Amino acid sequence: MANMAEMPEGYAGEGFFATSLSKAVGLARANSLWPLPFATSCCGIEFMATMGSNYDLARFGMERLSFSPRQSDLLMVMGTISKKMGPVLKQVYTQMAEPKWVIAVGACASSGGIFDTYSVLQGIDKVIPVDVYVPGCPPRPEQIIDGIMKIQELVKNEPLRRRYSPEYQHLLEKYQIS
């Protein structure tokens, strides 16, 4: 039983356990994220190591990578995104169903990195909202896993209805995503 997910706060008694629905849903979501790898360069190679047997992202309930945005919960952007790729990335993001989270892996996805040039997007947060940034050039698998665990914390603690909140709508409007 050592590998069970941690129990959320709640009220436990003989033969029953009571907690809030959003905590139960958060627990389920956090431990069954389906990531969509959007890998364009070397950070993608680090991600492959992260998925491999040494680091094994499957331990976090991410056994199943989703290569269709329609079925994924977590967009992992790993690598340099050129301006020409920007609209493609945005389309992939809009195709994902709510709830969805985004992790920017590496310096390029976070800020453009070393590519101080007209053709490279200076961070994917110019086109889509980002939940967690992982620094590094490229980050080691440990760092990617750390970012994933930060995402899991977000997922666990997110109120069930946050995605309908005016703040979230406003955020999407800012990116001209409806």
Added chain:
Amino acid sequence: MNLSNELVLARFEQEFPGVVKATETGIDGILAVEIDREQVADVLRKMRDDSVLQFNFLSSLNGMHFPQNEGRELGVVYHLHNWVKNFRMRVKIFFPISNPHVPTLTGVWPTANWMERQEYDFFGIVFDGHPDLRRILNVDDLDVFPMRKEFKMEDGTRTDKDDRFFGRDGHEGRSFD
């Protein structure tokens, strides 16, 4: 018989008298000749078909921008390769930025198609007669020719880049001398 720079120049004198405006040999030993852009399509086609020169392959084609050379700011270099004798040479043309028109070579080497699109994309060199002169690498709605030196290399929306770490100290006032 193997080709040499001297042989090629002699053949040029024989086949295209007066066409070569200048010659130079790079540190790689490869001969470069400068010709007029009006003659470029004609001369290069003949260089391909000539029984001695046999430059049957266009390895590359690239644009240049030298803002300080008034009247010949833009240029194109054609890198030619003779596969029969494994011999290479370059042909250069220069022209004013106000009139960036060059005849296309797509009829001579189909491979020139994408190369010319690239030079249009980056330098705004218009290849007259090109079947499909669109941008090839940059976003379609880009309104600059980024390799021209009047345009900044950097992204205009950059917020967290420090010039010092990119070897661009005080680049705003950079001159091109």
